[in-house]
Amino acid sequence: MFIGHGSPRWALSPGEAAARLVEYRPLFDNVKALLVISPHWITRGMRLTVSSKPETIHDFGGFEQALYQLQYPVAGDPELARHIQSVLQDNGLDVALDEKRGLDHGVWVPLLHMLPEHSIPVIQLSLDAASTPESLIALGEKLKCLRNEGVAIIASGSLTHNLYHMGEERAAPLDYVERFQNWAREQVVERNIVTLSQPHIESDDFATAHPSAEHYLPLLIAMGASHATDQLSVLESPILYQALSMESYGWN
Template structure:
């Protein structure tokens, strides 16, 4: 492996993103060209939350349709990339060597926070794609530390993708085509600035440094993967800002890639 595998934070939006790729989907597909030398993909999603870390180790993870009330076509979609118990064991060893305990889970399937964006990023992949759970007991500092523990995997050809949402206020969803809410635009701009400047202290305490955080994230689980992505990247990386737009007035689809 001569080049680091990418790290990413992906805003995965609504499950409808699977069949309505739009601007964000096209940008992910384009960024997928950076994965030519990757041997495996590790995804963290807020739709698999646990107490203590768990690592998917199934050889062929199931495609979970963990949502309700959407068109029938969504429930027929499958993401058929394999898993890998061997690479899962490799990741487990890397984390435990750095003092981070993690259990293996051979039953867990891939949730939509993982497979929906992967449909656009690597639609025809035969690479193993597996998940690490989001540990709800970890605070911001621990999540950044976890990301830093995952960083060495990139030098082994394992891409690290943290999937969530730059904004995620589902209470304020508007009709398709609605203009972006001002607070969403402000918060998106604030996050982009902190990410560009690698201001981890501000990103770890957004409720202190941004007046818009609480409204953008009534609950924080879709924001927290960004902290893991920041830890899994460093100042040697090239940052790509994927400006995916703002859907339904309030859902920022902005993503970040580090190569």
């Protein structure tokens, strides 16, 4: 999946975007673990959480106190984390294990809605600061084999993420936000992976939609981890705060 995780406050205001994720719950009945990538954990080189009880990280500020009380008490899976490390290393990618890191809001906020029972173990993989679009697509392709082992690959981010343009939660979306969301959807549906890897060239709205690219980049991992024969689901959701696309995609 690629999940638009929106603002941390989405945890308190589920709305239609969360309802769309709920539709996906049955697809996780036979999933044994989740591997989630979030733009809120960027490291030098890749790292994997290996804690058996990852903490819920409240990596934000300025919100109402109720948000900081929320927990997502899910288990980790150290044995699986070591296996994923081996899979990546066998494919020429170095990845270190991190025993202390928990799960940031790019992971637990959408899972709070989609899998509220927190019954499926979660491992988080960091984004390498030195990644390129090409290396992220290749990473997804190397992770693809884990799907056959019952591991769901979830890339969390946002199709649009210009915090300078945020307004009221339910205000009308800005024109460029709708245009870029529609452009991205068209490329995903048509599997134009090369086009998606160079949005700064292919879309006039990319620079405005993403002053920095880290929330867009997880989409490339999801595309790499998907098969051309997968059934694609477009989880259309409202644009919130005028500038945050909540659209998500699933491949199964």
